[in-house]
Amino acid sequence: MSVETETPMETAATPNSGADIHPAAQPFLFLTRDKVRRNFLWLPLVGLIICSVLGVFHPQKHPLPYEQYIPGSWAIFGFLVFCGVGLCATTFAHFLARPESYYGEGGLPDPEDSLEASEAKGDAT
Amino acid sequence: MIDAIPLLAEINPGFWVILAGLICALLPIGSLRKAFVIAVPLIAGVLIFQLHDPTQAARLGGVLQFGPVELTTFRLDSLSLIWAYLFCLAGIINGIYGLHEKCRITDSSALIYTGAAISGVLAGDMITLFIMWELTAISSVFLIWKGGEQAYAAGIRYLAIQVLSGVMLLTGAILHAQANGGDFTFGAIGLDSPGGWLMLLAMGIKCGFPMLHMWMQDAYPKASITGTVILASFTTKFAIYALARGFAGEGILIWVGAIMAIFPIAFAIVENDLRRILSYSINSQLGFMVAGIGVGSAMALNGVAGHVFVNVLAKGLLFMSVGAVMHRVGTAKASELGGLFRSMPFSTGFALVGAMTLAATPLFAGFITKAFILTAVIEEHHYVPFVLLLLGAAGMVGFAEIKVPYSAFFGRDSGRRVKEAPWNMHLAMGIAAFICVYLAWPFGGYAQLYALMPFEMKYAYKPYTVDHVAFQLQLLFGVLFAFNLFLRWKRYRAPQRAEVLDVDWLYRRMGLNVSLWASAMWTRLSAVTRQQRNRFLGTAGRKFYQTFSPAGAASEATPSGLAAVLTAGLLFIVLMVAYIAR
Numbered sequence: 001m002s003v004e005t006e007t008p009m010e011t012a013a014t015p016n017s018g019a020d021i022h023p024a025a026q027p028f029l030f031l032t033r034d035k036v037r038r039n040f041l042w043l044p045l046v047g048l049i050i051c052s053v054l055g056v057f058h059p060q061k062h063p064l065p066y067e068q069y070i071p072g073s074w075a076i077f078g079f080l081v082f083c084g085v086g087l088c089a090t091t092f093a094h095f096l097a098r099p100e101s102y103y104g105e106g107g108l109p110d111p112e113d114s115l116e117a118s119e120a121k122g123d124a125t
Numbered sequence: 126m127i128d129a130i131p132l133l134a135e136i137n138p139g140f141w142v143i144l145a146g147l148i149c150a151l152l153p154i155g156s157l158r159k160a161f162v163i164a165v166p167l168i169a170g171v172l173i174f175q176l177h178d179p180t181q182a183a184r185l186g187g188v189l190q191f192g193p194v195e196l197t198t199f200r201l202d203s204l205s206l207i208w209a210y211l212f213c214l215a216g217i218i219n220g221i222y223g224l225h226e227k228c229r230i231t232d233s234s235a236l237i238y239t240g241a242a243i244s245g246v247l248a249g250d251m252i253t254l255f256i257m258w259e260l261t262a263i264s265s266v267f268l269i270w271k272g273g274e275q276a277y278a279a280g281i282r283y284l285a286i287q288v289l290s291g292v293m294l295l296t297g298a299i300l301h302a303q304a305n306g307g308d309f310t311f312g313a314i315g316l317d318s319p320g321g322w323l324m325l326l327a328m329g330i331k332c333g334f335p336m337l338h339m340w341m342q343d344a345y346p347k348a349s350i351t352g353t354v355i356l357a358s359f360t361t362k363f364a365i366y367a368l369a370r371g372f373a374g375e376g377i378l379i380w381v382g383a384i385m386a387i388f389p390i391a392f393a394i395v396e397n398d399l400r401r402i403l404s405y406s407i408n409s410q411l412g413f414m415v416a417g418i419g420v421g422s423a424m425a426l427n428g429v430a431g432h433v434f435v436n437v438l439a440k441g442l443l444f445m446s447v448g449a450v451m452h453r454v455g456t457a458k459a460s461e462l463g464g465l466f467r468s469m470p471f472s473t474g475f476a477l478v479g480a481m482t483l484a485a486t487p488l489f490a491g492f493i494t495k496a497f498i499l500t501a502v503i504e505e506h507h508y509v510p511f512v513l514l515l516l517g518a519a520g521m522v523g524f525a526e527i528k529v530p531y532s533a534f535f536g537r538d539s540g541r542r543v544k545e546a547p548w549n550m551h552l553a554m555g556i557a558a559f560i561c562v563y564l565a566w567p568f569g570g571y572a573q574l575y576a577l578m579p580f581e582m583k584y585a586y587k588p589y590t591v592d593h594v595a596f597q598l599q600l601l602f603g604v605l606f607a608f609n610l611f612l613r614w615k616r617y618r619a620p621q622r623a624e625v626l627d628v629d630w631l632y633r634r635m636g637l638n639v640s641l642w643a644s645a646m647w648t649r650l651s652a653v654t655r656q657q658r659n660r661f662l663g664t665a666g667r668k669f670y671q672t673f674s675p676a677g678a679a680s681e682a683t684p685s686g687l688a689a690v691l692t693a694g695l696l697f698i699v700l701m702v703a704y705i706a707r
Contacts, residue, residue, distance in 0.1 A: 078603025
């Protein structure tokens with residue numbers, strides 16, 4: 001398999017210099033700015049509020065019992081599900097995650113320039 | 126074409142694809158093989174189109190008589206039609222995606238696998254269904270083994286489980302046919318007989334019922350890049366077809382489906398391998414389909430058929446984009462990736478289309494098909510399963526459909542600058558993405574999807590109503606907002622290298638350890654009890670010898686008449702026991 005990569009160490013110095021960026025990706029580089037990333041939060045919030053208001057004026061044809069009394073019910077549900085599961089992630093990991101060599105069959109493939117894999121091997125030796 | 130060659134109307138079109146796969150195995154010229162891989166599913170699709178007669182309820186052909194058993198090897202009706210078209214389309218797309226891979230085994234096994242899946246959904250009897258069931262398993266295992274040395278054990282486990290499923294299907298089919306006067310026609314089966322339960326279990330293995338699902342997450346991520354894309358298209362969807370045909374309206378499936386939709390979330394959140402996350406996502410989406418089959422109304426079954434169609438394309442799209450990443454970077458581990466949209470913008474775009482389709486975003490086909498199933502569930506007042514399905518939808522949006530593109534293409538910049546995917550991968554992804562968008566297009570697009578749906582409904586479901594769009598967007602924005610909050614507050618669990626334990630731990634670890642322990646115990650026990658065992662075996666052997674040897678008591682001059690009387694007596698006892706037991 002051909003792996004045409006540069007090592008992360010070589011490219012990390014100038015991650016967005018433009019020379020190594022695909023031309024079609026250039027217009028979207030603004031997405032990597034810290035300010036944009038920080039403020040991206042407001043986009044779903046505004047959308048959530050608009051859709052919740054719309055939901056009040058256009059209720060569902062087949063709501064769950066008592067759902068009509070909770071404005072933005074699906075937004076609240078989606079938010080709570082993500083938060084609930086997301087907060088349990090560490091607990092899930094505690095019970096389910098084991099070292100990659102756990103079954104002794106060899107893990108899934110690593111890239112040739114994997115820093116993590118070499119660090120892991122270094123730890124093991 | 127059909128009029129000119131009447132034989133074509135008698136033969137299951139999938140058989141031609143299988144035959145082409147066998148020929149492919151002998152073809153040494155790579156470009157000719159590639160032409161076969163793309164052209165043959167296309168020709169099969171055209172053949173099915175020609176054979177389909179909308180005025181007929183079903184077209185039957187290839188009737189074979191084996192003693193009392195009659196087999197109908199070809200049946201084309203409205204239910205099998207959509208699956209047959211889908212498998213032909215998936216075969217073409219997969220063929221294009223794998224154009225760069227010069228491998229005779231992949232080409233021929235992909236064609237045989239595609240052909241077996243097409244033949245299976247077009248089978249009119251349970252014996253043909255069983256043969257195709259097993260052929261899909263046997264042909265696809267080569268795609269897993271092409272994943273390299275680390276895939277060998279997973280391939281063996283996959284094969285064992287799939288063959289077990291086939292054996293259960295055959296046993297169930299025989300029991301079911303026995304209870305129905307020897308009729309092997311594959312129709313509604315139900316759960317009135319042990320045969321029905323066995324067949325349900327067999328199909329449950331293949332479509333990933335909870336606790337029977339682990340083969341999928343074990344084998345899919347270990348297959349070759351093209352292999353995973355092909356595997357994700359057929360096996361589970363073939364099983365969904367069989368369930369829809371045999372067990373539509375079985376209430377237990379609503380609950381099974383609801384549990385299937387939610388349990389993969391816990392694994393997806395911890396998993397590091399993107400292809401394994403997508404395998405869990407398949408499991409969750411299959412839950413929607415199983416629940417729809419359990420509801421069994423026309424709307425639900427149309428939703429299932431539509432969702433299978435859309436799911437193969439959208440999930441395939443995500444598998445293809447992750448495959449493109451793997452092709453360039455060499456891994457699908459989220460902990461090694463990030464920021465790849467800078468190098469692979471087109472693959473990123475296709476992955477986003479796939480993710481938005483699976484997340485049921487308006488203007489993407491999943492928005493329509495998922496709504497069919499959810500509406501059918503709530504129309505029948507199954508409130509708790511509805512909430513569970515919604516939970517599954519929200520959870521998988523957060524921890525699969527957002528996580529996969531985010532980890533690979535956005536997130537922290539891994540610093541990797543690679544080439545874009547090869548043109549053939551782009552073409553395959555482009556076709557799948559176009560169909561995902563086209564089938565949701567409000568001005569005539571989704572009407573095409575409706576035209577493929579197998580059952581007539583009481584009313585034409587309108588997907589683009591303000592309430593449907595608003596509530597679906599509420600769910601998506603709610604999840605997206607929480608995701609962004611987690612990122613900002615650094616509560617989002619970064620991908621970490623790990624082997625995630627699943628039900629297969631029971632036989633890969635515990636089962637193995639128990640058998641090792643039993644073996645060690647036996648060795649010790651054997652050493653301690655050797656004397657007693659030898660003494661016991663010696664005494665028993667002597668007694669046997671004294672009784673049955675030529676010089677033994679049984680060979681002494683007993684009158685042969687007495688022996689005849691004894692034999693007759695034994696026969697009488699056996700006959701009486703058999704009579705009473707009956």
